C-alpha cells in the first residue's frame with residue numbers, strides 16, 4: 001500500500017528546489033576569457049537572483065496552500081491491526097465489537113455473506129486530535145453478482161458509538177462524519193421500478209464511495225443512496241478483488257479529503273475534497289456494515305490513524321478562532337448553522353437589555369411616586 005502521503009508534496013517541492021539550485025550552480029561556471037573577479041560577482045548576482053526567485057516561488061506556493069507542511073505520527077490507541085489482541089474479548093482493548101462482527105486471525109469480519117446482518121467495531125477512546133488521517137484496509141466480497149449484493153460498509157468519526165441502525169449498521173441522525181462504501185444502487189433500482197432512468201448528469205456508478213456529515217437532525221436517505229446529503233463521492237469497483245483495497249480519509253485544517261487505492265497499483269486516487277468541514281473533538285472512530293435481502297462479506301483488515309501536525313502557523317491561528325460544538329459544512333445548506341438564529345439571538349439580547357433598562361426606569365419612577373405620596377401623607381398628618 002502507499003505510505004503516509006501527507007509530507008510528500010512539500011518534500012517533492014523541496015527536492016525540485018534543491019535540484020534547480022544545483023543546476024544553477026552548474027550553469028554558473030564562467031567563460032575562461034572573463035576576468036575572474038567580474039566573473040565571480042556575476043556569478044554571485046545570478047545565484048542571488050535565482051535564490052530570490054526560488055524563495056518567492058516557494059513562498060507563493062506555501063502561502064497558497066497552507067496544508068503542505070505536515071508531519072504525521074501513527075497513533076496506536078486509535079489504530080486497529082493484526083493480531084487484534086484482545087479486541088472483542090478484553091475490556092482493556094482499544095476496540096470493541098458490536099452485533100454480528102467477529103474476529104478471525106486475518107480480519108475483523110463485520111458481516112458474513114448472510115441476510116440481515118449488521119456488525120461494527122468501535123474505538124473505546126474519544127479522539128481529541130484536531131488534524132488526522134485514517135487509512136482503512138478493507139475487503140468486500142461475496143457470491144452475489146453485480147448489483148445483487150449489499151449493502152456496504154462505513155467508516156465513522158461520530159459523537160455516539162455502539163448503536164445499531166439502518167445506516168450501514170449505525171444509527172440514523174448520527175452526529176459526525178460517515179464515509180460510506182455503498183455497494184447497492186437503491187436509487188437506480190427504485191427508478192427502474194418506476195420505469196424512469198438517470199440522466200447522464202445525475203448517474204452514479206456503483207459501488208460508490210461518498211462522505212456525509214450529520215449534525216444529529218439530518219437523516220440519511222437510504223432510498224436515494226444518500227444523495228441529498230452527499231458532500232462528494234466517486235465510483236469504486238471494490239468487490240471481489242484479488243488485490244488489497246484501501247480507503248484514505250484525511251481531516252486537516254477543516255478540509256476533508258477522501259482517496260482510494262483499489263487498483264492494486266499502490267497509488268491513491270482522488271475521490272472527494274471538501275473545505276470548510278467543521279468537526280468537534282472527542283468523537284469516536286468506528287467501522288460498520290450491513291446486509292439486507294442482498295448480502296456480502298465486509299471485512300476490515302486494518303485501520304491506521306495518523307496524527308497530522310500542520311507546521312504552517314497561519315492555518316493553526318485561523319482554526320483556533322472558535323471551538324466547534326456541532327458538526328457543520330460551510331456552504332452546505334442542510335448543515336449550515338442558521339444565521340437567522342444567530343441574528344435573532346443578538347436581537348433578543350438587545351431587546352432584553354432595552355426592556356430591562358426600561359423596567360428599571362419604570363420601577364424607579366414608581367418608587368419615587370410612592371415615596372412622594374407617602375411623604376406628602378406624612379407631612380399632612382403633622383399639620
Ligand SMILES: [Ca+2]
Pocket residue numbers: 151182183184185186222225
Ligand atoms: Ca445503497
